Amino acid sequence: MSGGQIFILFLVFLVIIGAASSIRIVPQAHAYVIERLGTYRATWSVGFHMKWPIIDKIAQRISLKEQVVDFAPQPVITKDNVTMRIDTVVFFQITDPKLFAYGVERPIMAIENLTATTLRNIIGDLELDQTLTSRETINTKMRATLDVATDPWGIKVNRVELKNIIPPAAIQDAMEKQMKAERERREQILIAEGEKKSAILRAEGQKESLILSAEAEKQSAILRAEAAKESTIRRAEGEAQAILTVQKANADGIKFLNEAAPETAVLTLKSLEAFSKAADGKATKLIIPSEIASIAGLASSLTEIATDKKEPKA
Numbered sequence: 001m002s003g004g005q006i007f008i009l010f011l012v013f014l015v016i017i018g019a020a021s022s023i024r025i026v027p028q029a030h031a032y033v034i035e036r037l038g039t040y041r042a043t044w045s046v047g048f049h050m051k052w053p054i055i056d057k058i059a060q061r062i063s064l065k066e067q068v069v070d071f072a073p074q075p076v077i078t079k080d081n082v083t084m085r086i087d088t089v090v091f092f093q094i095t096d097p098k099l100f101a102y103g104v105e106r107p108i109m110a111i112e113n114l115t116a117t118t119l120r121n122i123i124g125d126l127e128l129d130q131t132l133t134s135r136e137t138i139n140t141k142m143r144a145t146l147d148v149a150t151d152p153w154g155i156k157v158n159r160v161e162l163k164n165i166i167p168p169a170a171i172q173d174a175m176e177k178q179m180k181a182e183r184e185r186r187e188q189i190l191i192a193e194g195e196k197k198s199a200i201l202r203a204e205g206q207k208e209s210l211i212l213s214a215e216a217e218k219q220s221a222i223l224r225a226e227a228a229k230e231s232t233i234r235r236a237e238g239e240a241q242a243i244l245t246v247q248k249a250n251a252d253g254i255k256f257l258n259e260a261a262p263e264t265a266v267l268t269l270k271s272l273e274a275f276s277k278a279a280d281g282k283a284t285k286l287i288i289p290s291e292i293a294s295i296a297g298l299a300s301s302l303t304e305i306a307t308d309k310k311e312p313k314a
Contacts, residue, residue, distance in 0.1 A: 024049045024058070031097040035059040043097050062097045066158060069108060073166065074116040076123040078131055085166040086123070088115055090146070091159040099154030107153055111146070115160070118145045128167070135162050 025048055026032055032044040036056050051057075073087035090111060094100045104110045122141050123131055131138070139160050146157040167175070 022050045029064045031062045033059040033101045060101045066093045080127045082128045087163045089161045092157045095156045096154030103153035
């Protein structure tokens with residue numbers, strides 16, 4: 001093989017190696033920052049790309065996924081001069097690879113320092129009790145502040161969380177005693193409220209019982225009065241009906257006698273019957289009028305005559 005052929009093969013080999021080194025495939029959720037001769041050239045997104053050998057290079061490979069950074073506890077001082085330690089968790093995402101590559105040196109350290117400074121500023125305006133009960137407020141303020149500060153770096157802060165708030169040991173003991181006393185106080189309040197409600201329910205039960213008993217007695221009295229009234233009405237109606245029946249019978253008898261046109265003797269006998277009924281009473285002395293006496297004698301004579309006619313002759 002001649003020297004010219006070897007040189008051609010060498011050139012072909014160099015071309016193949018250069019072409020292979022110029023081909024790049026950017027994976028999903030990543031971006032490549034490309035520099036040409038030390039100057040920013042372009043930002044490659046997902047897919048197939050080619051660059052010039054030697055003069056182009058990949059300056060940074062940047063992940064566009066959301067990232068989580070847990071920073072070490074930072075000492076802070078509250079408004080009432082209580083020193084505590086707070087560690088934070090920051091969720092952020094790179095939105096502009098160019099700004100992230102050229103905006104700030106060591107962005108994660110910059111975010112950590114910015115987080116510590118912001119946290120001290122916020123906690124310095126709050127007292128201990130407010131710090132312990134205002135986590136959501138602190139998280140919101142920190143996220144807003146960090147998002148504005150990191151925007152020129154191509155970083156978006158999505159969320160900030162206070163992971164732990166660690167007060168001094170003496171403060172923790174005092175807080176535990178306070179919580180224990182508060183729980184005991186609530187327990188006593190609940191017991192007192194329970195007894196109060198129980199007494200109220202018993203009193204209401206007795207009240208309802210008395211009301212129902214009085215109502216029952218009232219209904220019973222009303223029913224007895226109505227029954228007595230009904231009995232009296234029925235008795236009066238019976239007596240009235242009896243009187244009406246007697247009067248009707250008398251009227252029918254008088255009507256019958258008037259229609260029969262009785263003789264004087266019959267009327268006389270009826271008078272004697274009435275007189276005899278009057279004599280059957282308890283009276284021991286009777287005054288008989290002269291007219292009734294003569295009628296009685298006539299009646300006795302008529303009786304004897306009738307008896308003589310009925311007896312057979314000897």
